Amino acid sequence: MSIDMEQFRGVFFEESQEHLAEMEHLLMDLDPEAPDPEQLNSIFRAAHSIKGGSGIFGFDALTGLTHVMENLLDKARKGEMPMSVAIVDRLLSTTDILKSILASYSSNTEIDWASIEQGTQALEAILGAKTPAKGAGYALFDSPVKAPGPAYGLYEKTQQVKESEDFGFFEPIGKEEKDDGFGFFEPLPKTEKEEGFGFFEPPAKTEKEDGFGFFEPVAPAAATMQAPPAAAPPLPEEPKSPPKTADVKKAAPQAASPASVESTTIRVDTHKIDALVNLVGELVITQSMLNMIGSDDGGGSRDKLMTALNELERNTREIQEAVMSMRMLPISFVFNRFPRLVRDLSGKLGKQVELTIEGGNTEVDKGLIEKIVDPLTHLIRNSIDHGVEMPQKRVENGKPAQGNILLRAEQKGGSIIITVSDDGGGLNRERILAKAEEQGIAVPDYPTDQQVWQLIFAAGFSTAAAVTDVSGRGVGMDVVRRNIESLGGRIEIESSAGQGSSFVIRLPLTLAIVDGMSVAVGNQVYVVPLVNIIESIQPDESQIRSLGNDKLLWVREEYWPMLNLYQHMGLDGAQTDPAKGIVVLIESAKKRFGLLVDSLVGQQQVVIKSLEQHYKRIMGVAGATIMGDGSVALILDVESLASEVKVQKKEPQTS
Numbered sequence: 001m002s003i004d005m006e007q008f009r010g011v012f013f014e015e016s017q018e019h020l021a022e023m024e025h026l027l028m029d030l031d032p033e034a035p036d037p038e039q040l041n042s043i044f045r046a047a048h049s050i051k052g053g054s055g056i057f058g059f060d061a062l063t064g065l066t067h068v069m070e071n072l073l074d075k076a077r078k079g080e081m082p083m084s085v086a087i088v089d090r091l092l093s094t095t096d097i098l099k100s101i102l103a104s105y106s107s108n109t110e111i112d113w114a115s116i117e118q119g120t121q122a123l124e125a126i127l128g129a130k131t132p133a134k135g136a137g138y139a140l141f142d143s144p145v146k147a148p149g150p151a152y153g154l155y156e157k158t159q160q161v162k163e164s165e166d167f168g169f170f171e172p173i174g175k176e177e178k179d180d181g182f183g184f185f186e187p188l189p190k191t192e193k194e195e196g197f198g199f200f201e202p203p204a205k206t207e208k209e210d211g212f213g214f215f216e217p218v219a220p221a222a223a224t225m226q227a228p229p230a231a232a233p234p235l236p237e238e239p240k241s242p243p244k245t246a247d248v249k250k251a252a253p254q255a256a257s258p259a260s261v262e263s264t265t266i267r268v269d270t271h272k273i274d275a276l277v278n279l280v281g282e283l284v285i286t287q288s289m290l291n292m293i294g295s296d297d298g299g300g301s302r303d304k305l306m307t308a309l310n311e312l313e314r315n316t317r318e319i320q321e322a323v324m325s326m327r328m329l330p331i332s333f334v335f336n337r338f339p340r341l342v343r344d345l346s347g348k349l350g351k352q353v354e355l356t357i358e359g360g361n362t363e364v365d366k367g368l369i370e371k372i373v374d375p376l377t378h379l380i381r382n383s384i385d386h387g388v389e390m391p392q393k394r395v396e397n398g399k400p401a402q403g404n405i406l407l408r409a410e411q412k413g414g415s416i417i418i419t420v421s422d423d424g425g426g427l428n429r430e431r432i433l434a435k436a437e438e439q440g441i442a443v444p445d446y447p448t449d450q451q452v453w454q455l456i457f458a459a460g461f462s463t464a465a466a467v468t469d470v471s472g473r474g475v476g477m478d479v480v481r482r483n484i485e486s487l488g489g490r491i492e493i494e495s496s497a498g499q500g501s502s503f504v505i506r507l508p509l510t511l512a513i514v515d516g517m518s519v520a521v522g523n524q525v526y527v528v529p530l531v532n533i534i535e536s537i538q539p540d541e542s543q544i545r546s547l548g549n550d551k552l553l554w555v556r557e558e559y560w561p562m563l564n565l566y567q568h569m570g571l572d573g574a575q576t577d578p579a580k581g582i583v584v585l586i587e588s589a590k591k592r593f594g595l596l597v598d599s600l601v602g603q604q605q606v607v608i609k610s611l612e613q614h615y616k617r618i619m620g621v622a623g624a625t626i627m628g629d630g631s632v633a634l635i636l637d638v639e640s641l642a643s644e645v646k647v648q649k650k651e652p653q654t655s
Helices: 005-029 037-057 061-076 084-109 115-129 158-164 190-194 203-210 271-295 301-326 338-349 367-372 372-385 389-396 429-438 449-457 479-484 564-568 640-641
Strands: 329-330 353-358 363-365 403-412 417-421 488-496 499-507 513-521 526-531 533-537 544-547 550-555 558-564 582-586 590-599 599-609 621-628 634-636
Touching: 005 037, 005 084, 005 338, 037 061, 061 084, 061 363, 061 429, 084 389, 084 621, 115 479, 190 403, 271 301, 301 329, 329 367, 338 372, 367 372, 372 403, 372 417, 429 449, 449 479, 449 488, 479 488, 513 564, 513 582, 513 590, 513 634, 526 564, 558 564, 564 590, 582 599, 582 640, 599 621
Parallel strands: 353 403, 526 634, 558 590
Antiparallel strands: 329 363, 403 417, 417 499, 488 499, 513 526, 513 599, 533 582, 544 550, 550 558, 582 590, 621 634
């Protein structure tokens, strides 16, 4: 029987990503002084699963490196090798290399053979082996360029019995294990096992012996690789990504991102699928009811119709919620990558930092999951680099030597609140103001703390004394805010000198549906996201002040600049007098302002459709939606509208 293995590649990539994430998580939790045997077994099983799957698909770069890693883990779990921080660091570095290899196979980009060779040699150095383990069938590369030869040149020729039993690159195992098919295939009769495990075409005997039926036959001279160096290389001091040699092509950065491998799929709980199937069944019943009412000539049809329509409304709402829940993923998918970041960066900077995660089960839209990674990464790096002090300084200030960073998520209404806080030194008001003046950044007169904190989001702003590979170039915080605003969110800062800082991100629950307030301006209807609305008022004449040609609103003990929506959108026939219209008080990430409209139509959920994709980008518009009467309403982009609002500094006059 012949099976096209290509159809299983996607599953392999997904499962391997999960195995690597599990390995990294378990290694982070592992106590090198007293490692938990079950944790070591779990790490070993994850490596073994990747090796077995990669062997089936011929992903030799994965197979070779995971085999050596598996050898080390096997010795550790059997108590034959003591664990240490250095070994854990090396294993974590190896998972990074495996992620890069996996991404290269997934995106068909160049594999970095030099880093694989260096990673393999480092593991062999820990093992203390000068030659590959007996039966491993794995040899170090002659050179990164020569590595991908026939059968990728990775496997040594073994005896015929070993080819039929373990492909020549798995550890020799007992007969009873050998017949089980790596422990995750169904046991097969001997004839099938030797001819292709029951799902490969039985190859000719010469092919089976030379390449297992799916590798190119290896010539005798190429089958035996060059022996490893006489002495095992030392363990590199820096367990980061190994350097690349000049003769190895670099994979495209975007393609090599592990996130790109898993960006097109979602795993859905079967309970959610069952609920959706039941709801579709109810919708079919409701549709049958409406058909019967349509063909019924008897009395009482109106009451029956209203009952059926109410049922249809309920079905539609519940199906919408069920479908949206299928796009929702726990934010732990993002949070779980940061313990490694904190561990590596704090060690590099000589600081002691503990990361506390709360609310990892909070569910957010998959689109947000993918786009919030970079802003959070930068905020956490900043907290470690700029926020948390060196251990000695913390002790001198009466703090514990170990700093703490809190990463928390929670849902409030239709918003997701993500907080990144630290117990470091806090933001330095005087230093920020001095740096802003030095860089020519506009500063309000007598600025409040909140206004000063917002200066760090200016493009090019940085208070770092020197440029390092961690920070100092001033290209971070402005990008953080821009990315968050592109998601329809905003970021706020709270800081106290000597106590620490908190960065609070507010995001919509989903990018596909928004809770909004429909407003009328002239003969047009617009939707304002509820998350940005503070309140709506109809002001009286005493609350309206003038400053030149501009109108300001005095409310909540402060002046609010006003934006006339009819003027911004170029509409005729709209209300121009604020005292006769409605002013919607808006809060954006940049400022507060009043939005003048004719009237409020009502609150409702709307489905966002891309206007840029179907038409073109319009300033102040985030998208469009179709209303109940079939008309199109534009959804306002509050953040871009805020940039059009002038902030007045002079005292206005009463109208």
